[in-house]
Amino acid sequence: MLSRAEMIGILRSVSIFFETPADALSEVAELLTQVEYHAGEMIFQKGDPGNCMYLIVEGRVRVHDGDLTLNHLGKNSVFGEMAVLDAEPRVASVSAVEETRLLRLDQAPFYQLMGNRIEVAHGIIRVLCQYLRARVRDVKEDYTYIKQMECISSAAAALEAGIYDPTILDEVTQRTDSLGQLARVFRRMAGEVYAREQMLRSQIQQLRIEVDEAKKAREVLEITESEYFQDLQKRVKQMRNRER
Numbered sequence: 001m002l003s004r005a006e007m008i009g010i011l012r013s014v015s016i017f018f019e020t021p022a023d024a025l026s027e028v029a030e031l032l033t034q035v036e037y038h039a040g041e042m043i044f045q046k047g048d049p050g051n052c053m054y055l056i057v058e059g060r061v062r063v064h065d066g067d068l069t070l071n072h073l074g075k076n077s078v079f080g081e082m083a084v085l086d087a088e089p090r091v092a093s094v095s096a097v098e099e100t101r102l103l104r105l106d107q108a109p110f111y112q113l114m115g116n117r118i119e120v121a122h123g124i125i126r127v128l129c130q131y132l133r134a135r136v137r138d139v140k141e142d143y144t145y146i147k148q149m150e151c152i153s154s155a156a157a158a159l160e161a162g163i164y165d166p167t168i169l170d171e172v173t174q175r176t177d178s179l180g181q182l183a184r185v186f187r188r189m190a191g192e193v194y195a196r197e198q199m200l201r202s203q204i205q206q207l208r209i210e211v212d213e214a215k216k217a218r219e220v221l222e223i224t225e226s227e228y229f230q231d232l233q234k235r236v237k238q239m240r241n242r243e244r
Helices: 004-012 022-030 107-116 118-161 178-224 227-243
Strands: 033-037 042-044 052-058 061-065 068-073 093-096 100-106
Touching: 004 022, 004 052, 022 107, 022 118, 100 107, 107 118, 118 178
Parallel strands: none
Antiparallel strands: 033 100, 042 093, 052 100, 061 068, 061 093
């Protein structure tokens, strides 16, 4: 059996207890129940009511959705911690990979403790507020990421339409992650493509000029070699001779 001090040490590793005072953690430790599972044994299944959390003392567990493995957790890890605060159905299944010893904290006695020790509830509320702020930042970053991905797509469409403006990617290229690298590579390649297209347009324009000039020369030649033109030249010559 674990000592009270060992249980408190494990509880301190759980994020929702970061703000809980030491004396209150001692009372939380009194609520812990030690349980053991054999290798391959199911701890809970996806869809089961979430009414407790677990802390791994020894062994290893597999978090999975059917045959799809989502994660492996080992000693000092925690899972199902939000279930002591909100009894929603489990979103995944958890099975023991080997002989595993856990500490279980049930929701009902923990709720009673929070009613008696308001500082426990305050500590958890502060941590949840931190979660919320972090999630808001994540959502904002996700939104920015999506918008900047759309910016690269718009730049690709503009390049195809021949109206590409490299400054459209200025903000994205300032990122230090893979998206920023993608934007920098795209802008460099797009610049090369745009330069080649401009050169090709110039060459085509020059070719058109040359073709037009050749066409005009051919038309002039056809006119000057025609019988009508030859006859016209003779008449002009005769008229000049009469004038003399």
